[in-house]
Amino acid sequence: MGYNVAIDGPAGAGKSTIAKLVAKEKGYIYVDTGAMYRGLAIHFLNRGIDPEDREAVAEACRDAEVTIGYEDGVQQIYLNGENVTSMLRAEETGNMASKTSAIPEVREKLLELQRSLAREKDVIMDGRDIGTNILPNADVKIYLTASVETRARRRYDELQEKGEDCSLEEISRDIRERDERDMTREIAPLKKADDAVLVDSSDMTIQQVVDEICRYCR
Numbered sequence: 001m002g003y004n005v006a007i008d009g010p011a012g013a014g015k016s017t018i019a020k021l022v023a024k025e026k027g028y029i030y031v032d033t034g035a036m037y038r039g040l041a042i043h044f045l046n047r048g049i050d051p052e053d054r055e056a057v058a059e060a061c062r063d064a065e066v067t068i069g070y071e072d073g074v075q076q077i078y079l080n081g082e083n084v085t086s087m088l089r090a091e092e093t094g095n096m097a098s099k100t101s102a103i104p105e106v107r108e109k110l111l112e113l114q115r116s117l118a119r120e121k122d123v124i125m126d127g128r129d130i131g132t133n134i135l136p137n138a139d140v141k142i143y144l145t146a147s148v149e150t151r152a153r154r155r156y157d158e159l160q161e162k163g164e165d166c167s168l169e170e171i172s173r174d175i176r177e178r179d180e181r182d183m184t185r186e187i188a189p190l191k192k193a194d195d196a197v198l199v200d201s202s203d204m205t206i207q208q209v210v211d212e213i214c215r216y217c218r
């Protein structure tokens with residue numbers, strides 16, 4: 001079994017930024033499980049599948065294979081052998097991932113991939129249900145959060161930097177909706193594990209959050 005650090009929290013809390021930096025400092029492999037859900041979401045988008053149609057989603061899972069690789073230490077997602085990493089961050093993909101991740105067949109599809117990575121390697125894995133469901137025996141569990149306003153602003157700045165047209169209000173609404181879906185779904189909802197450390201990054205710099213998390217890690 002590798003040394004396992006789980007980071008869960010809502011969209012835009014900074015999990016991936018922080019987890020990548022902790023991985024670098026500690027020599028762990030960073031595993032972004034949201035990217036796996038996004039990879040499957042691209043499959044559903046390509047097929048024009050309605051995310052509310054659970055049967056169609058479950059059926060489409062059967063001919064989707066999501067795998068993970070690393071190029072220069074950066075995680076890559078392959079959908080049926082094609083590298084789809086550059087398509088993962090679109091809002092449309094995130095929304096499709098949030099909706100379809102509530103469907104059991106979707107979660108089932110990715111569960112073993114996530115657990116096998118943690119068995120083999122020292123990982124810092126981020127997601128929604130890592131500490132509660134995927135790796136209940138993780139060595140360190142962090143629940144990283146921030147206010148909706150802070151998270152919306154961060155996402156807005158990120159999109160602006162990429163030159164994408166967006167509105168702060170729309171992003172806030174999207175974040176609220178995604179929180180609601182991720183936290184209230186029946187299967188593996190986002191919640192803090194009882195033994196997770198709560199870190200609220202609203203008023204912290206990136207380095208402060210990294211330092212705090214590193215203190216809990218081997």
Ligand code: DC
Nearest residue numbers: 033034035037097098101127128129
């Ligand atoms: O972290 P992210 O925004 O890339 O995740 C996209 C969606 O995938 C998110 O809205 C919920 C879902 N997800 C999940 O259900 N479980 C995970 N472990 C990771 C992501």
